[in-house]
Amino acid sequence: MNSKFHVIILCLITNLYVSPNFGQELEWAEIENGIWKTSVGEPEDISLLAAADVRPKVEALDKLPSAVFPFLKDKIKTKIIDGKTYLQFPLAREEQIYGLGLNFKTVHQRGRIMQLHVDHYGGRDDGRTHAPVPFYVSSKGYGVLIDAARYITVYAGTGIRVDADDKPVLRDRNTDKQWQAQPYSDAVEILVPAKGTDVYVYGGSSPMEAVQRYNLYNGGGYIPPKWGLGFTQRVPTLYSQDDIAREAQEFEDHDFPLDFIGVEPGWHSMSYPCTFEWDKKRFPDPEKFNNELLAKGIRTNLWLNPYVSPVGSLYPKLKGLSASHTVWNGIVPDLMLAETRDILKNHFIENHLSIGVSGYKIDEVDGFDFWVWPDVATFPSGYSGEQMRQVYGLLIQDMTAKWFKEKNQRTYGLVRASNAGASPLPYVIYNDYYSHKDFITALVNSSFIGVLWTPEVRASKTAEEWLRRMQSVCFSPMAMLNAWADGTKPWSFPEVESAVRDVANLRMQLLPYIYSTFSQYHFKGLPPFRAMNLVDGFSYDQKVSEGELDSTDNPYKIAVKSEIKDQYMMGDNILVAPMFVGKKERKVILPKGKWFDFYNGEFVGENQVISVTPGLEKIPLFVRDGGIVPMRPIQRQAPKIGEKVDLIIRHYGTKEGEYTLYDDDGLSFDFEKGQFSEVEIKVKKDRKGNLRGSIGTPEKGKPYGYNKKVTWEFKTK
Ligand code: GAL
Secondary structure, three states: OOHHHHHHHHHHHHHHHHOOOOOOOOOOEEEEOOEEEEEEEOOOOOOHHHHOOOOOOHHHHHHOOOOOOOOOHHHOEEEEEOOEEEEEEEOOOOOOEEEOOOOOOOOOOOOEEEEEEEOOOOOOOOOEEOOOOOEEEEOOOEEEEEEOOOOEEEEEOOOOOOOOOOOOOOOOOOOOOOOOOOOOOOEEEEEEOOOEEEEEEEOOOOHHHHHHHHHHHOOOOOOOOHHHHOEEEEOOOOOOHHHHHHHHHHHHHOOOOOOEEEEOHHHEOOOOOEOOOEOOOOOOOHHHHHHHHHHOOOEEEEEEOOOEOOOOOHHHHHHHHEEEEEEOOEEEEOOOOHHHHHHHHHHHHHHOHHHOOOEEEEOOOOOOOOOOOOOOOEOOOOOEHHHHHHHHHHHHHHHHHHHHHHOOOOOOEEEOOOOOOOOOOOEEEOOOOOOHHHHHHHHHHHOOOOOEEOOOEOOOOOHHHHHHHHHHHOOOOOEEEEOOOOOOOOOOOHHHHHHHHHHHHHHHHOHHHHHHHHHHHHHHOOOOEEEHHHOOOOOHHHHHHOOOOOOOOOHHHHHHHHOOOOOEEEOOOEEEOOOOOOOOOEEEEOOOOEEEEOOOOOEEEEOOEEEEOOOOOOOOEEEEOOOEEEEOOOOOOOOOOOOOEEEEEEEOOOOOEEEEEEEOOOOOOHHHHOOOEEEEEEEEEOOOOOEEEEEOOOOOOOOOOEEEEEEEEEOOO
């Protein structure tokens, strides 16, 4: 046979093999308003959304405007070769894409290759991260989710097809200065190592609307209990119940906010692997311990990893229901089995929940490869090591969340691995990495993918760094000091103690605003902490159309130039621009409309880049024109059930404004059955042009924790 013949035969064989799926006409069903789904090949019976057990919030989705399918359907191509699924989506020249996991250094993902793999973040945005969510949002206002529990590779506008519609310009490197090492690609291509997958497309008129659809389809965002939004301190590993009682007292003595305490590994009688049983020496009376703290309004959160110690009572029960491999000598419970989940539930409820434990910190479910089961591990349920790694964080979040839900009690905890579908889960992601700047970029990125992230504070080299980190953690989903290793306290640097207290108090004052912001996450799918790219009046497209960026240029260059990764919005009205150690000045990009200084109400600029020099005591905060910020007086703890507090309502700028103040009992899930209040706050101009504030009254019989008395503060003079 000559080689030409060889090639022809090969082509025929390949074609035959490929043909059943090549160019397969995809059926896109509009399963909810503006959300389309298709199944490519044979999707597996384990998936991310199934592991998260998502329940779409249909009514809320129906309230969104209708949307058009964002692609020409025949431009989406799929095939299955060698047991793997290939997906191809068009990408327009001016388009930018966001998401694709909890990234720490980059916001714009166009031009990157990501292998989405649950892992501890290792310093590179390559897809290995705590929440490698296979969801991307386009600046054009749509989103795409690949719902497969697999290590998915995404070529986010990197591969250049021979049959591309929009090919890069051919250039000669020898002579052409415009030659590019990474030429233009007009497609997002995705490799799923499985013989099929479900794919979802979320439409919208803006990137935010696509994100809202994604979050609402997953069940809407979580509203933490009010205490969860207060300050939390995690104590050193070997602290006993007496040490912790003293710690709580110290917080009182220092007049520092404290709503919950994190108990690190030392509460277990053995840890790594864990027994999930109280250590009798350090915690001789755990019930008393929890109750005494609770009497002071302080909740407890217990650290754990899922690896079960051979010396614990759970071991014999779980031995036959665990993986083929151990982690730190502990067995790995197979959470895909109902029997495993029941055994854990009985033990945890009896030993923790029933004596007042309020939540968990779920550690070590992400990896670093050595600290998780290997991919060659097998599980009795039959799912593979790879599949289990992608969903384990979701499974354990969902399982524990349900225990609390059954008690009609909200929890709020920490987790180190998550994935798609997590918005309604009561957990905030954290890690061991410690770059302050990158922590803020992670906070920005969390908003695209339906997860929460805390830039936790642990230690610092200087008082300045300490204060700067404390300032930003107070503007995040969980205001936390994690002193497990260093034994730090908020007042560890006496020279900045009062400035640290000020910012913690400011967070406590802002709880009415922050709580209302989380209600938007739940009811509207709006992330509480938002990338600038999701904000009205600021978009990548606008910068292009205003001529600030050149859209004929290579989009990768644009991506680098215009990326905004060190500032974000907290809710609708407050722009947060953290300061980093060593910096006296920083740039802040203000979206369209006028912006005002949070502290003194002064006008700072509009649709422009400003420079600010806030001094050490303050984190730069800005409020949009007409922005209303409901606050309360300084209190060390979040309001208790039934407690009524005074309102302080601030207004900024010269425009009229409106704000919906949300409230419920702060503890239970009764709000899901309508037990909540929404009260309209309005600031209008009277006939003389003076601003006047008014606030509605809550519906009778609905929980509402505010007194009638309102102090109005019109901050802009
Ligand atoms: C780490 C975790 C820390 C701390 C520590 C306790 O894995 O990230 O925050 O909990 O374990 O051993």
